Amino acid sequence: MSEDHSGRIGAIHRELHSHLPSAPELRVKALESLLVEKGLLDPNTVDAWIEVYTEQIGPKRGAEVVARAWTDPAFRDRLFADGTAGITELGFEGWAGGHLRVVPNTPAVHNLVVCTLCSCYPHAVLGIPPNWYKTAAYRSRAVRDPRGVIAEFGDAIPDDVEVRVWDSTAEVRYLVLPERPAGTEDWDVARLARLVTRNSMIGTERDLGRLVGRG
Amino acid sequence: MSEPEAALLPREPKPGSTVFAVPWHAEALGIANALIQSGMYSQVEWANALAAEIRRFAVAAEPDTEETYYQAVLAALERLVGEKSPETGGSLVTRVEAWRRAYLNTPHGQPVTLAAATGPAADH
Numbered sequence: 001m002s003e004d005h006s007g008r009i010g011a012i013h014r015e016l017h018s019h020l021p022s023a024p025e026l027r028v029k030a031l032e033s034l035l036v037e038k039g040l041l042d043p044n045t046v047d048a049w050i051e052v053y054t055e056q057i058g059p060k061r062g063a064e065v066v067a068r069a070w071t072d073p074a075f076r077d078r079l080f081a082d083g084t085a086g087i088t089e090l091g092f093e094g095w096a097g098g099h100l101r102v103v104p105n106t107p108a109v110h111n112l113v114v115c116t117l118c119s120c121y122p123h124a125v126l127g128i129p130p131n132w133y134k135t136a137a138y139r140s141r142a143v144r145d146p147r148g149v150i151a152e153f154g155d156a157i158p159d160d161v162e163v164r165v166w167d168s169t170a171e172v173r174y175l176v177l178p179e180r181p182a183g184t185e186d187w188d189v190a191r192l193a194r195l196v197t198r199n200s201m202i203g204t205e206r207d208l209g210r211l212v213g214r215g
Numbered sequence: 216m217s218e219p220e221a222a223l224l225p226r227e228p229k230p231g232s233t234v235f236a237v238p239w240h241a242e243a244l245g246i247a248n249a250l251i252q253s254g255m256y257s258q259v260e261w262a263n264a265l266a267a268e269i270r271r272f273a274v275a276a277e278p279d280t281e282e283t284y285y286q287a288v289l290a291a292l293e294r295l296v297g298e299k300s301p302e303t304g305g306s307l308v309t310r311v312e313a314w315r316r317a318y319l320n321t322p323h324g325q326p327v328t329l330a331a332a333t334g335p336a337a338d339h
Contacts, residue, residue, distance in 0.1 A: 020318045024289055025239045030310035031296060032246055033329065034303045045252055046245035117323050121238075129238070136326035169323075 019117050019169075047130075061092050062125035062175060063196035067189045069102070070180040080104070083175065092124050100124070103166060104177040105206065110157050112150065112165050112203035113174040114142035120168035122175050126201060133202065143167070153204040176201050181209035240285040247292050255299050264291040 021029065035041035065087055069076040079086030083100035100122055103111040115121065116139050121129040132138050141149050146163045150156075157163055166174040178200040184192060195212065199205035235241040247265075251258055268287035277283045297304025313332040320331040 019323060020315065022239075024243075024286065026311050026314050027289060027293065027307070028239045028242050028246070029314050030307055031292065031303075032242065033314075034306055034310055035246070035250075035296070038300070038303060040253065040255060040300060040303065041246060041249055042253070045249040046242065049245040049248050050241045116325065117321070117327060123238070136328060139326045
């Protein structure tokens with residue numbers, strides 16, 4: 001086999017397996033799975049710790065993106081045209097996390113985001129994914145039974161609303177733009193942003209209206 | 216040497232960046248913290264192990280970046296776990312390879328589980 005040929009094969013192989021985690025990711029996965037199996041590690045403790053540090057940054061950025069899109073139609077258009085450029089306007093470029101696509105909920109459509117293979121996620125605006133997002137149960141059921149999954153999170157999607165499931169990849173990440181609740185017409189961006197939950201931007205929550213009274 | 220508590224905090228992020236650049240950084244530090252809580256090793260042992268790895272990376276002239284820092288976190292974690300639970304430490308290399316095979320054997324659209332490490336490649 002010529003060197004050129006083997007190089008091409010290597011490139012194809014790398015592309016096919018672009019979802020293979022990096023060496024340190026595999027090492028962490030190996031450590032964690034062994035420690036949990038031996039009863040030496042409680043994964044909930046790890047999640048709780050991560051939550052503390054990511055809540056400071058993660059979903060708040062996404063919430064600001066959503067609140068701005070609700071209040072600024074020109075920004076909303078730019079965000080739909082190019083999500084990555086849209087969040088960069090707000091200084092939320094983050095790291096190399098693939099292209100961001102923003103998918104809007106409407107009265108007729110509900111969007112749900114999953115990564116069926118691993119845990120691809122719009123880190124730049126949502127931080128670190130919650131543990132349930134990475135579970136095999138969510139990754140498989142979100143595709144098979146999205147309405148059932150959303151119902152378990154507490155929102156029933158009406159039968160006449162179409163549910164679209166978006167499978168994240170290393171190349172494209174999705175952010176759901178929830179619908180702006182009624183009764184918030186005179187609210188500013190900061191107040192609106194406090195209404196926006198992480199789950200509503202993943203799509204496991206639809207109705208933010210119930211939070212209006214507390215905003 | 217790092218203060219014990221400081222060695223458990225995420226590295227100070229650059230202004231405007233996220234706390235963790237990539238999820239494994241958070242997970243590695245999260246595991247390190249959980250093992251202190253469970254009593255596998257003490258905060259001081261962790262701080263010493265991490266400091267030793269940071270020095271080792273610096274001596275090797277690795278760049279002083281966030282990535283190098285978390286490489287040191289992971290190396291310290293593997294070393295301490297190996298000392299405290301030799302059985303776990305001894306299984307690490309095999310388990311890394313099992314996860315690698317599981318990912319390669321699993322087509323996109325299917326959840327990756329360790330069972331896929333030994334089974335035949337799943338049909339698309």
